[in-house]
Amino acid sequence: MKDQRTTKLGEHQLSPQSLMMGYGYNPKLSEGSLKPPIFLTSTFVFESCADGKRFFEGITGKRTGGPEGLVYGRFNGPDQEILEDRLALWEGAEEAAVFSTGMSAITTALMAHVRAGEVILHSGPLYAATEKLIDSVFGRLDVTFANFAAGAPLEEVRALIEQSRSKRRIAVIYLESPANPTNELVDIAGIVRLRDELYASDPENRPLIMVDNTFLGPVFQHPIRHGADVSLYSLTKYVGGHSDLVAGGIVGNKVALAPIMALRNTIGTITDPHTSWMLLRSLETVALRMERAESNARRVCEFLRAHPKVERVGYLGFLDPASPQGRIYASHCSGAGSTFSVLVKGGEAEAFRMLDALQLVKLAVSLGGTESLASHPASMTHLSVPAARRKQLGITDNLVRVSIGIEDPDDLIADFDQALAKV
Numbered sequence: 001m002k003d004q005r006t007t008k009l010g011e012h013q014l015s016p017q018s019l020m021m022g023y024g025y026n027p028k029l030s031e032g033s034l035k036p037p038i039f040l041t042s043t044f045v046f047e048s049c050a051d052g053k054r055f056f057e058g059i060t061g062k063r064t065g066g067p068e069g070l071v072y073g074r075f076n077g078p079d080q081e082i083l084e085d086r087l088a089l090w091e092g093a094e095e096a097a098v099f100s101t102g103m104s105a106i107t108t109a110l111m112a113h114v115r116a117g118e119v120i121l122h123s124g125p126l127y128a129a130t131e132k133l134i135d136s137v138f139g140r141l142d143v144t145f146a147n148f149a150a151g152a153p154l155e156e157v158r159a160l161i162e163q164s165r166s167k168r169r170i171a172v173i174y175l176e177s178p179a180n181p182t183n184e185l186v187d188i189a190g191i192v193r194l195r196d197e198l199y200a201s202d203p204e205n206r207p208l209i210m211v212d213n214t215f216l217g218p219v220f221q222h223p224i225r226h227g228a229d230v231s232l233y234s235l236t237k238y239v240g241g242h243s244d245l246v247a248g249g250i251v252g253n254k255v256a257l258a259p260i261m262a263l264r265n266t267i268g269t270i271t272d273p274h275t276s277w278m279l280l281r282s283l284e285t286v287a288l289r290m291e292r293a294e295s296n297a298r299r300v301c302e303f304l305r306a307h308p309k310v311e312r313v314g315y316l317g318f319l320d321p322a323s324p325q326g327r328i329y330a331s332h333c334s335g336a337g338s339t340f341s342v343l344v345k346g347g348e349a350e351a352f353r354m355l356d357a358l359q360l361v362k363l364a365v366s367l368g369g370t371e372s373l374a375s376h377p378a379s380m381t382h383l384s385v386p387a388a389r390r391k392q393l394g395i396t397d398n399l400v401r402v403s404i405g406i407e408d409p410d411d412l413i414a415d416f417d418q419a420l421a422k423v
């Protein structure tokens, strides 16, 4: 689009896919360069003292509406701002902020909104580092937590909200859907409705709803459209998509994002210009990559489900549409993604044998890249989770987590076939 701020062609609404190539960037400001340059600078020159003063008033919150100009590398930069504008489009969010890692995004969001003496309510399981952050780090700061299983019926969540708020103010309801590594879905829209109903007469104390959307976002699930205040991403995963960077992102409404941006300015958890540029490049292909990985995963899961050495495949595409999880899937997700669990018949030894035998699929603990990866949560990503809680969450010793990439699906099936033959 000639005007880099336009999202419409006449009356026609353009899709995020089309806008990823130019939105938010004006070539005239960069010598006509088709693509945004990487702006490697730590600070920006003001045209006048009046400008500098006005920008700082925006940065420090003395004036609402943000900085209006570029100031200093810890606050903002052209690559980061273009990236934020584009990231927000996928969920139709008012605003976005980008961070050095997914965990720095989550930490900044929670620190900005939670105070001593309050409680965080969360679904379980969460990514292990997030659980540790809430339990150990916030625990030291007189912040308590209470949790419910990701797929818990809404009546159970209602009881927990009522019980928790009778003791402490609930600052945040923090959800992860699908959950890592069990893939269990949370009824985001149901919890938003419940929160709105329970706080109708006490809107000042309404807890924010934050959702970790790393597994299906930004293509297959949009928590902001279901009423969540904040949707969080490890951009390291599907958005980055090539296993060559770490970064995080937050999209949401301005009221929820303002304190998060202010804290990011103070502590410096923003991502750097080079990583932001890489993410701009990645966003151009995110839909293509996620759609291809999704169709590959379906083929691989069908093969695994029929294999005699496999006990079960935990894949969203196999949910019974009449089950509670199947209903959440139908109302929240437009695709099953490509991260799932395989329960190999046996225990740790059998799971290890399959993992050690895989050739094309690499043994590594990330997900969402162009290449397929597999790992063993009980002994790797979730080792720090106490054994009793792992059991309660269904993170068993025979569970292998798989993230399918964009390889040829027949080659992936051949790899699982030969690896399972060695179990």
Ligand SMILES: Cc1ncc(COP(=O)(O)O)c(C=O)c1O
Binding pocket: 101, 102, 103, 104, 127, 176, 180, 212, 214, 215, 233, 234, 235, 236, 237, 246, 247, 248, 366
């Ligand atoms: C669901 C989820 N959230 C957050 C994170 C943390 O992201 P990062 O490693 O970019 O800090 C991860 C990492 O695996 C994750 O799987």
